Amino acid sequence: MARVRKPTKIKEPVHLRMKALSDGSKSLYLDIYRDGKRTYEYLKMYIIPETDNNARKQNQVTMTAANAIKSKRIIELTNGEAGIETKEKVFLLDWMEIYKKNQEKHDKKDGNQIKVATRILKAYAGERTTLDQIDRKFCLDYIDYLYTEYRPKGKRLSNFTLRNYCRVLNSALNAAVRAKLIVANPLNELERSEKIRLPESKRSYMTIEEVRALIATPMKNEAVKSAYLFSCFCGLRVSDIVGLKWKDVFIDRGQYRLAVSMQKTKEPIYLPLSSEALKWMPERGDKTAEDHVFDLPSPSMMNILIKPWAKAAGIDKRFTFHTARHTFATMMLTLGADLYTTSKLLGHADVKMTQVYAKIINKKKDSAVNLVNGLFD
Numbered sequence: 001m002a003r004v005r006k007p008t009k010i011k012e013p014v015h016l017r018m019k020a021l022s023d024g025s026k027s028l029y030l031d032i033y034r035d036g037k038r039t040y041e042y043l044k045m046y047i048i049p050e051t052d053n054n055a056r057k058q059n060q061v062t063m064t065a066a067n068a069i070k071s072k073r074i075i076e077l078t079n080g081e082a083g084i085e086t087k088e089k090v091f092l093l094d095w096m097e098i099y100k101k102n103q104e105k106h107d108k109k110d111g112n113q114i115k116v117a118t119r120i121l122k123a124y125a126g127e128r129t130t131l132d133q134i135d136r137k138f139c140l141d142y143i144d145y146l147y148t149e150y151r152p153k154g155k156r157l158s159n160f161t162l163r164n165y166c167r168v169l170n171s172a173l174n175a176a177v178r179a180k181l182i183v184a185n186p187l188n189e190l191e192r193s194e195k196i197r198l199p200e201s202k203r204s205y206m207t208i209e210e211v212r213a214l215i216a217t218p219m220k221n222e223a224v225k226s227a228y229l230f231s232c233f234c235g236l237r238v239s240d241i242v243g244l245k246w247k248d249v250f251i252d253r254g255q256y257r258l259a260v261s262m263q264k265t266k267e268p269i270y271l272p273l274s275s276e277a278l279k280w281m282p283e284r285g286d287k288t289a290e291d292h293v294f295d296l297p298s299p300s301m302m303n304i305l306i307k308p309w310a311k312a313a314g315i316d317k318r319f320t321f322h323t324a325r326h327t328f329a330t331m332m333l334t335l336g337a338d339l340y341t342t343s344k345l346l347g348h349a350d351v352k353m354t355q356v357y358a359k360i361i362n363k364k365k366d367s368a369v370n371l372v373n374g375l376f377d
Contacts, residue, residue, distance in 0.1 A: 014073045016066055024049045025105070028066045034077055043069060043179060045098060046105050058101060061094050069179060089130045090181050093122055099172040110168065117168035120150060131176055136186045142169070143196060163196040203356065204318040205326035206232065208334075217313040224302050225309065226280040227294045231324035232331070233277035235346050236260065238299045238321045247289035249281075260347075269347045329357040 013034050018026040025048045030041040045066050050056045068090050096118040104111055121129075124145050125138070146162045166187070173185040206214065211232055219225040227241050236244070240260055248259050256273040273281075282293060296302060303320050310319040325346070332342045343354040 012074060013077050014070050016070045018047060021046075028062070030070055030073060032073065032077075041073070044102055044175075046101065048101070058097065061097050062101070065090055065094055065098050065181075069181065072180070089132070090176075091127070092125065092129045092131055092134065093118060093127055095131055095176055095181070096121065096172055099175050102175070113164055114168050114172075117165045120146070120165055121169065123150075131173075131182050134173065134182070134186060136189060139187050139190060140194060142166075143194070146196070159196055166196055203326045203360065204320075204323050205330045205360070206315070206323060208331060210313070210315055211327065211331075213313040213315065214310070217309060219306075219309040221297075221305050223282070223295050224297070224305050226282065227296055227302070228306060228321060228324050230277055230280040230294075231321070232327045233274055233280065234258070234271060235325050235328035235332075236271070237325055238302065241294060242292075242296055242299065244293045245289065246284055246287055246291055246293055249293065269344070271345065271347075326357070329354065330360055333357055333361045 013032060015031040015033075017029055017031050019029060020026055025046045028043045028045045028047065030043065032039045032041060043066055045062050047059050047062060048055050050059060096114065100111055100114040100118070103114065121142075124142055143166065146157075146165065150157070150162075170185065170187045173182065173187060176182045177185050211229070214225075215229065227238075230236075231238070231241055236258075244258070244260070250257055250259065256278055258271040258273065259268070260271060261268045282295075297305070299321065306321060307319060329342060329346060332345065333339070337345075339354055339358055340351055342357070343351040346354060348354050
């Protein structure tokens, strides 16, 4: 009797592998071997320690998506030359969960927004919508749904909140493009008029007279007072002031400067410090280069502490730590600095972001010239 030959096992050109990380999680990557060459593709997906049932379910979702990418790469390698296009399906809700975990892995604090946005997407599109089904029409209909139908607790949310939920989807789709699960993000293709519009923001700021009043008014926490006034004279966000270290401060040809990578934009800037700003910087003393310049409580606590100080100074307008940054911008423009220079001092990526302050200054000019109205009737 003829012996039955076992089928030859076909070697796959792509293997899904894991790399153990120091925190106990595992990073997923593809080991690709083709034509005698080996390459690696790190997926930015992670298997977390299975401490509970939710973690096990999350790992199952992550592995499903990772295997989908692996299958897609195999198809691309074996059939790409022949012009065959077969897309592996990845469900939108699965990808949103993966995106949320990846954001947490990188210490991003938007987990709750992603959770709510995922819930909205489930109500809008159901559980079986795949990433490749998201096109321009999907995005326009989703925006229309947020405007007209989405009513948590029976109330329509502000455009600002709705825009945040759209931003979450936009970021998740950009991540899917980077993972090569989709070719392009259709939200990026929408016209500005088709996106959720925001009303022009009203930015509260202190006038020069009000800054003088704050300087003259004592505050129990002198470090917080100094940090706020320092921001008034350099424009740094609270997150950048909290993270500021002595190694970031240097002197360049007699000019004090800060070398700061801004927390929000990650944009590196070299910020010159005026003598007014230096007045509110603490003495270094015996602090090392790695020590923080300001010894401060949390940003939320600082916002609580500064309100009684502002009230004591006679200020009754909206007052948060961020008003110091607005104060710096309007003060620079009021004193004659040009828009482009002010934009660079603020670390704005686009001068358009600074134009809102120019509008504030123009309104002040209008009010000033109108002061003479009626005086000579």
